[in-house]
């Protein structure tokens with residue numbers, strides 16, 4: 001292999017830049033040209049890619065977002081789009097691709113692999129929904145951002161004897177929510193894996209109020225079946241809840257910011273390994289954090305289901321909320 005490409009796709013996550021840098025620098029080590037694709041699959045389809053220099057990736061290790069930019073693209077989901085993308089890569093003499101992104105992006109990578117094009121995926125998504133890896137790039141940073149917000153909200157909540165409903169991201173995966181609840185000391189947590197009904201939340205809040213708590217925090221994963229505004233309206237209509245109700249949707253603040261030490265390390269190790277795997281002739285695999293090692297696992301296994309949450313964490317959240 002003499003020339004490969006690297007791309008970022010789907011929702012950005014802190015640490016994507018560190019991964020790009022690691023691929024490029026390891027490419028230099030092996031005398032391989034690394035081209036950067038701009039804006040994910042949109043850039044593959046339009047041929048928006050260029051050779052990355054060492055200089056271009058200097059000073060990006062600590063930056064959130066992605067210097068290659070990212071995008072969502074419907075055309076690439078079609079067989080015709082995938083064939084078109086393949087032609088664009090072949091026309092430029094690109095012999096392999098490192099795709100950094102979440103589960104959707106890795107589905108696209110798998111499609112290219114099935115067309116015979118060598119691809120290695122790198123899991124990067126704050127949702128931590130890819131299976132087979134202990135962590136995806138960006139989760140740790142997002143978690144720290146959430147905890148910082150939770151701590152601040154608890155200060156104001158307890159000053160006013162209020163209950164706060166806090167919505168966190170994660171799409172259909174409750175990982176960020178359950179961890180935020182345990183590490184941020186929340187009283188209640190509702191996730192798609194273990195949804196707590198609006199009625200139950202009302203009862204728990206009333207209970208906490210009767211026990212004399214100065215505040216209560218409920219972490220609500222964005223993937224639950226009810227809307228957080230609907231939940232707030234329901235709770236405000238109940239006379240026994242006691243607390244004054246406020247809500248906060250943390251939103252995209254969770255996706256930005258400088259990557260944590262953990263994410264920089266994970267992204268750097270995975271970026272280096274992704275190139276190694278391509279050179280070893282591996283394709284259709286994803287770099288996975290497996291114990292202490294970065295191992296290649298089939299992308300098929302990573303996207304088959306949403307990464308399950310260890311049930312012990314739900315017990316932990318309940319015990320610690322007493």
Ligand code: ADP
Pocket residue numbers: 009010011041071072073074075076077078101102103104105106107108109111125
């Ligand atoms: P993420 O990678 O963060 O999960 P998305 O689910 O939005 O983000 O996927 C990012 C992009 O990956 C999509 O816009 C599309 O271009 C591509 N993609 C998603 N699903 C598929 C699929 N089944 N086949 C081919 N490409 C896909």
Ligand code: F6P
Pocket residue numbers: 011102125126127169170171222255
């Ligand atoms: O997949 C990452 C993520 O931030 C999810 O947690 C969230 O549901 C989604 O992307 C938001 O997407 P957008 O940036 O398009 O609003």
